[in-house]
Amino acid sequence: xxxxxxxxxxxxxxxxxxxxxxxxxxxxxxxxxxxxxxxxxxxxxxxxxxxxxxxxxxxxxxxxxxxxxxx
Numbered sequence: 653x654x655x656x657x658x659x660x661x662x663x664x665x666x667x668x669x670x671x672x673x674x675x676x677x678x679x680x681x682x683x684x685x686x687x688x689x690x691x692x693x694x695x696x697x698x699x700x701x702x703x704x705x706x707x708x709x710x711x712x713x714x715x716x717x718x719x720x721x722x723x
Contacts, residue, residue, distance in 0.1 A: 655707060655717055657700035663709065664693065666723045670715060689714055 658666070664675055667684050672691070674684035681692040691713040694701055701709070710720055 655703055655710075655720065657703055658706060659700050660693065660695060663701060663706070666720065667691070667713065667715075669723045670713075670719065672713070684713075686713070 664684070670686070672684040672686040675682035675693050676685070678692065681694060683690050683692050685691070689712075691709060694705055694709065696705075707717075710717065
């Protein structure tokens with residue numbers, strides 16, 4: 653099953669299940685943390701995060717697609 657678009661709420665919930673804390677208020681974007689890894693959380697004003705944006709967030713978080721799909 654490939655990565656598919658998700659809502660911001662779903663992104664936050666699944667990152668929490670993967671051990672991230674937050675989201676915390678940041679400068680331009682809220683962010684979540686796991687250890688020393690800090691990941692900005694996009695705020696799409698309408699609709700879901702695109703697949704491309706989700707993959708970028710996962711890359712910054714150090715989360716493999718397989719790990720994401722299993723969360």
